[in-house]
Amino acid sequence: MKYRTFLTTLVLFLFSFNLGIFIISVASFKDTVHRAEERSLGEHYFITSALIKDFRAVESRGVHIEGSLASLLQPYSYLSGDQKVKLALYKGEQLAYSNRLEMVLPSRFLEPPKDGNRLVAMQKTGGHSYVIVSGKLPAPYDSYTMVYLYDATDAITAWKHMKNVLFFAGFILSCLLALGLMLLLNRIFKPLSQISQTSRNIAAGAYETRLPVSGRDELSEMAQSFNHMAYEIQRQMTELIDAADKKQQFIDNFAHELRTPLTAIYGYAEYMQKAALTEDERLSAISYIMSESRRMQTMSYQLLELANLKNDEIGWEAQNVTGLFRSVQQTLHSKITEKDIQIEFICEIDAVWGDACLLQSLFVNLIDNAIKACSTGGHIVVRAAIEAGKKTVYIQDNGKGMSAEILRHITEPFYRGEKSRNRRDGGAGLGLAICQQIVLRHRAELAFTSHPGEGTTVKVIFTTS
Amino acid sequence: MKTNRSERKKFKKTILAATAVIGASTLLFQGFTQAATATEFKKTNTIPTSYSNYAAGSSQAVPNSLPKGYQKANYKIGAIDLEYYRNQKPTSKDMPKEEAAEIGARALWEVFGLNLEGQVIEMGYEQPAESLPRSRWYADVLVNGKRSYSFSVDSVTGELFDIVHGRTLDKKVSVAFDPALDKNPQEYVALAKKLAEKYNVVHGPIKSVAYNGQGYSDNDPTISLDIKGEDGEIALMTFSRYDKALLGIGYNGSYKPSLEFSERLMKRVEEKAKKLEKSAPPTNENEGSFLRVLDLD
Numbered sequence: 001m002k003y004r005t006f007l008t009t010l011v012l013f014l015f016s017f018n019l020g021i022f023i024i025s026v027a028s029f030k031d032t033v034h035r036a037e038e039r040s041l042g043e044h045y046f047i048t049s050a051l052i053k054d055f056r057a058v059e060s061r062g063v064h065i066e067g068s069l070a071s072l073l074q075p076y077s078y079l080s081g082d083q084k085v086k087l088a089l090y091k092g093e094q095l096a097y098s099n100r101l102e103m104v105l106p107s108r109f110l111e112p113p114k115d116g117n118r119l120v121a122m123q124k125t126g127g128h129s130y131v132i133v134s135g136k137l138p139a140p141y142d143s144y145t146m147v148y149l150y151d152a153t154d155a156i157t158a159w160k161h162m163k164n165v166l167f168f169a170g171f172i173l174s175c176l177l178a179l180g181l182m183l184l185l186n187r188i189f190k191p192l193s194q195i196s197q198t199s200r201n202i203a204a205g206a207y208e209t210r211l212p213v214s215g216r217d218e219l220s221e222m223a224q225s226f227n228h229m230a231y232e233i234q235r236q237m238t239e240l241i242d243a244a245d246k247k248q249q250f251i252d253n254f255a256h257e258l259r260t261p262l263t264a265i266y267g268y269a270e271y272m273q274k275a276a277l278t279e280d281e282r283l284s285a286i287s288y289i290m291s292e293s294r295r296m297q298t299m300s301y302q303l304l305e306l307a308n309l310k311n312d313e314i315g316w317e318a319q320n321v322t323g324l325f326r327s328v329q330q331t332l333h334s335k336i337t338e339k340d341i342q343i344e345f346i347c348e349i350d351a352v353w354g355d356a357c358l359l360q361s362l363f364v365n366l367i368d369n370a371i372k373a374c375s376t377g378g379h380i381v382v383r384a385a386i387e388a389g390k391k392t393v394y395i396q397d398n399g400k401g402m403s404a405e406i407l408r409h410i411t412e413p414f415y416r417g418e419k420s421r422n423r424r425d426g427g428a429g430l431g432l433a434i435c436q437q438i439v440l441r442h443r444a445e446l447a448f449t450s451h452p453g454e455g456t457t458v459k460v461i462f463t464t465s
Numbered sequence: 466m467k468t469n470r471s472e473r474k475k476f477k478k479t480i481l482a483a484t485a486v487i488g489a490s491t492l493l494f495q496g497f498t499q500a501a502t503a504t505e506f507k508k509t510n511t512i513p514t515s516y517s518n519y520a521a522g523s524s525q526a527v528p529n530s531l532p533k534g535y536q537k538a539n540y541k542i543g544a545i546d547l548e549y550y551r552n553q554k555p556t557s558k559d560m561p562k563e564e565a566a567e568i569g570a571r572a573l574w575e576v577f578g579l580n581l582e583g584q585v586i587e588m589g590y591e592q593p594a595e596s597l598p599r600s601r602w603y604a605d606v607l608v609n610g611k612r613s614y615s616f617s618v619d620s621v622t623g624e625l626f627d628i629v630h631g632r633t634l635d636k637k638v639s640v641a642f643d644p645a646l647d648k649n650p651q652e653y654v655a656l657a658k659k660l661a662e663k664y665n666v667v668h669g670p671i672k673s674v675a676y677n678g679q680g681y682s683d684n685d686p687t688i689s690l691d692i693k694g695e696d697g698e699i700a701l702m703t704f705s706r707y708d709k710a711l712l713g714i715g716y717n718g719s720y721k722p723s724l725e726f727s728e729r730l731m732k733r734v735e736e737k738a739k740k741l742e743k744s745a746p747p748t749n750e751n752e753g754s755f756l757r758v759l760d761l762d
Binding site: 003006007010011014015018019021022025026029030033037041042045046048049052053054057058060061063067068071072074075077108113116117118119120121122123124129135137138163167170171174175178182 | 495505623697
């Protein structure tokens with residue numbers, strides 16, 4: 001493209017430029033010829049006119065003009081002392097007088113029109129350029145033809161020199177322009193080459209590649225836009241990769257979660273089929289099969305709930321926080337009592353906006369996790385207050401806490417910080433994933449702060465109410 | 466690496482193409498110019514021409530057309546007694562000196578109102594020279610024994626070249642250059658135009674009258690003006706700055722060749738001076754001679 005642009009621009013320029021030189025050259029040539037012709041016509045007219053006068057004067061003296069032609073014409077030879085003028089007087093086609101005329105004239109100049117009109121032309125002879133003016137003398141001397149030749153070689157040579165200088169200067173200028181044009185196009189096309197190279201790099205997977213931005217011109221604006229596009233592509237690609245990774249992780253975890261109860265169910269079923277069992281053993285095996293089946297049922301319910309949370313609309317009403325806390329306390333009463341947990345509800349705000357069931361499920365899950373984290377006689381504080389202008393619910397326990405690595409993954413489905421705990425508790429590792437979805441549907445934020453051995457604090461920060 | 470090599474190849478190709486295009490374009494348009502100018506050498510133009518003005522207005526050259534009221538005077542014709550004139554003889558093509566004297570006598574009567582009855586005209590023949598490439602009869606007119614007028618006539622055609630009234634004033638008059646007149650010579654321009662029309666000095670309508678310069682003759686301060694005719698003739702008229710009297714007319718026949726001769730001479734002087742400067746440039750202004758003799762070929 002660059003080279004094509006270069007050649008096209010160069011050809012267009014050369015055409016215009018050389019056309020200009022051509023027009024100037026031809027115009028100046030015509031002007032040179034015109035001036036030489038005008039001068040020659042003027043001289044011819046003057047000499048012819050004076051000659052007529054002289055002929056009359058001589059004839060009036062009774063002298064025959066043919067005998068006096070030389071003395072009558074000789075003075076006019078001196079009119080141009082630089083040897084550039086040649087004169088010839090013909091009577092019919094016979095040369096009656098000539099001055100320095102060595103050349104043979106074309107016949108048309110010897111027989112000019114009889115109506116008094118003169119002929120003028122440029123003629124090249126023997127390396128010289130002549131203006132030839134030929135005309136018959138008026139009556140009664142119209143048998144004579146006066147031919148005037150002006151050597152315009154110097155003027156034509158000067159014109160040729162000027163023309164050659166113009167074309168040579170044009171050639172040099174064209175070379176300089178070509179060089180300049182090439183440099184300019186290199187500069188203009190450099191960003192395009194960079195874009196092309198950068199695009200190839202991005203297409204090859206090097207999403208971090210960027211164009212250099214310098215200056216404040218259109219090219220730098222274009223580079224900025226391109227870099228912004230590359231950044232967005234990189235961001236979206238990262239998101240897509242993350243999403244794909246998460247999906248893969250989910251599938252892996254799900255397969256793993258399914259395999260354990262299925263293996264157990266299959267094992268107990270086979271045991272029941274092949275072994276001779278006592279009634280107690282049979283009941284125990286059945287109990288295991290039912291327990292694992294329930295776990296799978298719970299898991300399927302929770303997965304369904306997770307899917308529904310992503311798709312269904314939620315109820316959007318003001319929920320009394322005290323009422324919410326009371327209902328959560330009732331739901332978890334047995335677990336609290338069982339572990340002798342001291343739970344404290346502090347309510348400093350009236351209401352939050354959202355779905356009653358989902359909010360109750362959220363707090364039951366979070367407080368249930370806190371109960372699980374606490375050892376017997378643990379302490380949990382549930383507090384609803386305004387923090388930094390936003391309604392916030394804190395659930396703080398003094399349980400065993402979690403490492404930062406676990407905290408990063410606890411909202412992922414099937415993630416287990418402790419590989420045995422949830423399974424032992426009958427959970428499938430979907431509780432906090434569901435909590436995360438509930439919080440997101442309420443356009444709220446979920447934040448965990450935890451240190452191993454010091455307990456965990458969960459914050460639900462409402463942004464809409 | 467591959468891209469760089471192909472890029473370099475492309476670059477070389479483009480440079481070659483650009484050089485070829487520039488060269489071809491220059492040659493092509495040179496060719497066009499040659500072709501366009503060559504056509505000028507093939508053209509023959511026809512120019513409508515009429516010589517009617519010239520044919521009708523040649524009164525000075527026709528010796529047998531008498532001025533109004535003129536009667537031939539009884540004057541004596543002698544020869545100028547100078548060696549220069551004695552060495553030059555008229556040819557058979559030249560008119561006799563009597564005929565030339567009569568042409569001059571008529572002009573003197575017409576322009577100055579001079580009656581040559583009983584006076585003497587001394588004639589001398591001059592062959593063509595570079596400054597006036599025509600043979601002529603020159604005449605000194607003696608009025609009451611004193612050289613008072615002169616004229617010259619083409620010895621072949623009888624064309625009047627010039628007439629001059631030479632006089633010595635009987636009182637002392639400043640002949641110095643008059644700067645005021647130099648700035649505003651309109652009075653003399655008008656006078657010259659009036660008399661040029663009256664005496665038909667350019668043998669046709671006048672195109673322009675231009676101040677030429679100031680000088681003096683004997684003790685008479687003079688002013689000269691160029692009269693240009695529409696047909697290309699040029700004449701010089703000289704007046705006395707003392708009493709505005711017409712002192713002389715130089716007609717086209719002699720004035721034009723002398724002007725051209727002066728131009729050629731000046732050109733040769735300039736060329737010679739340039740040659741001298743090139744051949745021996747003075748290293749110090751004080752060392753170079755102030756005046757140099759130019760040997761014109």
